[in-house]
Amino acid sequence: MTKSEQQTAKRDAAKEQESVITGPAEDYLKAIYELELAGGAASTNDIAQRLSFAPASVTGMIRRLAEHGLLAYERYRGVTLTAAGRKAALRTLRRHRVIESYLVGTLGYRWDNVHEEAERLEHAASEELIDRMAAAIGEPVVDPHGAPIPTREGVVDETQYCSLADLGPGHRVAVVRVGDDDPEVLRYLASIGIMPGVTIAVLACEPFDGPITLSIENERISIGAPLAAQVLVDMIGGSEAPSH
Amino acid sequence: MTKSEQQTAKRDAAKEQESVITGPAEDYLKAIYELELAGGAASTNDIAQRLSFAPASVTGMIRRLAEHGLLAYERYRGVTLTAAGRKAALRTLRRHRVIESYLVGTLGYRWDNVHEEAERLEHAASEELIDRMAAAIGEPVVDPHGAPIPTREGVVDETQYCSLADLGPGHRVAVVRVGDDDPEVLRYLASIGIMPGVTIAVLACEPFDGPITLSIENERISIGAPLAAQVLVDMIGGSEAPSH
DNA sequence: GAGTCGAATTAGGTTAACCTAAACCAGCTG
DNA sequence: CAGCTGGTTTAGGTTAACCTAATTCGACTC
Ligand SMILES: [Mn+2]
Ligand SMILES: [Mn+2]
Ligand SMILES: [Mn+2]
Ligand SMILES: [Mn+2]
Numbered sequence: 041m042t043k044s045e046q047q048t049a050k051r052d053a054a055k056e057q058e059s060v061i062t063g064p065a066e067d068y069l070k071a072i073y074e075l076e077l078a079g080g081a082a083s084t085n086d087i088a089q090r091l092s093f094a095p096a097s098v099t100g101m102i103r104r105l106a107e108h109g110l111l112a113y114e115r116y117r118g119v120t121l122t123a124a125g126r127k128a129a130l131r132t133l134r135r136h137r138v139i140e141s142y143l144v145g146t147l148g149y150r151w152d153n154v155h156e157e158a159e160r161l162e163h164a165a166s167e168e169l170i171d172r173m174a175a176a177i178g179e180p181v182v183d184p185h186g187a188p189i190p191t192r193e194g195v196v197d198e199t200q201y202c203s204l205a206d207l208g209p210g211h212r213v214a215v216v217r218v219g220d221d222d223p224e225v226l227r228y229l230a231s232i233g234i235m236p237g238v239t240i241a242v243l244a245c246e247p248f249d250g251p252i253t254l255s256i257e258n259e260r261i262s263i264g265a266p267l268a269a270q271v272l273v274d275m276i277g278g279s280e281a282p283s284h
Numbered sequence: 285m286t287k288s289e290q291q292t293a294k295r296d297a298a299k300e301q302e303s304v305i306t307g308p309a310e311d312y313l314k315a316i317y318e319l320e321l322a323g324g325a326a327s328t329n330d331i332a333q334r335l336s337f338a339p340a341s342v343t344g345m346i347r348r349l350a351e352h353g354l355l356a357y358e359r360y361r362g363v364t365l366t367a368a369g370r371k372a373a374l375r376t377l378r379r380h381r382v383i384e385s386y387l388v389g390t391l392g393y394r395w396d397n398v399h400e401e402a403e404r405l406e407h408a409a410s411e412e413l414i415d416r417m418a419a420a421i422g423e424p425v426v427d428p429h430g431a432p433i434p435t436r437e438g439v440v441d442e443t444q445y446c447s448l449a450d451l452g453p454g455h456r457v458a459v460v461r462v463g464d465d466d467p468e469v470l471r472y473l474a475s476i477g478i479m480p481g482v483t484i485a486v487l488a489c490e491p492f493d494g495p496i497t498l499s500i501e502n503e504r505i506s507i508g509a510p511l512a513a514q515v516l517v518d519m520i521g522g523s524e525a526p527s528h
Numbered sequence: 529g530a531g532t533c534g535a536a537t538t539a540g541g542t543t544a545a546c547c548t549a550a551a552c553c554a555g556c557t558g
Numbered sequence: 559c560a561g562c563t564g565g566t567t568t569a570g571g572t573t574a575a576c577c578t579a580a581t582t583c584g585a586c587t588c
Contacts, residue, residue, distance in 0.1 A: 085535065085536080095537085096539095100575075146420075308544080329566080343567055348544085
């Protein structure tokens with residue numbers, strides 16, 4: 041083998057490794073996983089919207105992922121993750137959430153600007169790095185926004201919580217999770233005391249997606265429906281299912 | 285503006301940002317910087333070899349980088365970094381070395397497997413993350429292999445050291461830096477006690493790139509010329525310029 | 529069962545970043 | 559100064575990942 045053939049061989053070998061699940065593909069799988077959790081098969085448009093791509097681009101990527109056995113895809117029918125696809129999605133989700141937790145836990149980041157950083161690092165970090173980060177902060181079970189962190193083995197809590205927007209007045213709830221992607225939203229939520237673990241009482245709800253009045257730590261505050269939808273909660277004590 | 289036009293605008297805005305200096309481009313600039321340090325203009329073949337790409341590919345990337353004002357390029361003449369190119373190279377070099385230092389300093393990595401990790405993370409980490417990492421480990425001046433870390437402002441120590449392979453017998457030297465990219469080499473160097481800060485006496489040198497016999501911490505050991513070339517050293521006390 | 533409409537796909541195009549094979553050129557060698 | 563040669567570039571090709579515009583499809587309405 042000549043020297044330049046050796047180099048060529050080395051390049052080919054290096055490519056072999058990952059190849060199929062590229063960075064962009066990881067983001068698609070993650071998005072599809074989350075859409076699927078929310079409601080059945082993920083539609084082309086939903087994926088496009090979540091990732092800010094044109095629908096035509098999504099169709100293209102979907103085809104490729106399906107060819108590689110990561111998605112079950114029938115034209116005009118939306119997509120579902122296969123076992124392999126789900127595994128890959130959870131792997132990326134774990135990375136993302138471990139990174140967010142680590143940045144907040146040990147590097148002094150605040151919860152409103154870790155998402156963007158994690159969105160890039162999740163594709164570059166090795167398994168080893170993620171495991172070391174997780175170990176360094178005590179193997180957390182949720183990320184700074186309350187989202188569950190999949191284990192190394194791909195096990196994750198998929199409990200569905202309802203949001204503040206789904207509740208009627210009179211409920212007492214514990215915040216379990218908030219949307220993680222909009223820094224301004226997160227700063228505002230922090231400023232009014234909404235974060236995982238906090239207890240909230242719903243005082244009033246105006247109809248037609250009107251504002252919702254809450255009591256948080258003895259403070260009274262009204263928030264709009266879109267914001268309320270970003271806050272996932274768990275019923276406390278005697279209260280049960282949402283009132284409609 | 286319609287909703288879909290808004291999305292399109294958002295995509296364009298997002299692209300505007302970096303665009304020009306992509307991940308691969310950062311690796312090219314880094315490689316060119318280091319080749320230039322070693323000796324004048326960087327040749328297409330040298331760059332190709334260092335990055336394990338075909339020379340034709342290098343020509344292509346060089347053209348693009350030159351068009352964007354990062355390289356001074358004349359066909360068949362090799363390339364030189366412009367001020368902008370140098371700045372970008374040092375930015376990436378800083379990232380790389382801060383990351384290596386951080387991984388070793390706080391996550392329990394050993395020095396032999398941080399290079400590969402840093403090679404990917406350097407393209408994904410934000411300026412803020414790098415600065416926080418550097419602060420967390422006390423703003424180190426060199427990375428775990430002894431390579432100088434450029435400051436945030438792009439200032440770096442460019443002192444040229446000679447390697448063990450350049451020395452004649454009788455010299456007493458301090459190791460300042462070792463090659464950072466081959467894990468096996470690094471493990472071996474560590475096993476025989478060669479790492480930055482250690483003092484070495486050169487006992488004997490065989491001609492024709494033969495082995496070099498050293499005394500390290502009162503241990504006697506011979507190493508081959510290629511390995512010796514990876515160890516950069518500083519003269520101690522009375523000794524001066526290399527003996528040829 | 530034809531019409532309609534939004535969602536999805538197809539068609540066709542772009543850019544970055546690689547590749548191999550073929551030409552090309554600069555500088556030395558006889 | 560003609561010829562060689564190794565380094566370099568050009569020519570032509572591939573793949574991933576996006577785009578817009580045009581077409582097609584499914585499902586629901588009249
Ligand atoms: Mn996030
Ligand atoms: Mn991402
Ligand atoms: Mn390195
Ligand atoms: Mn790199």
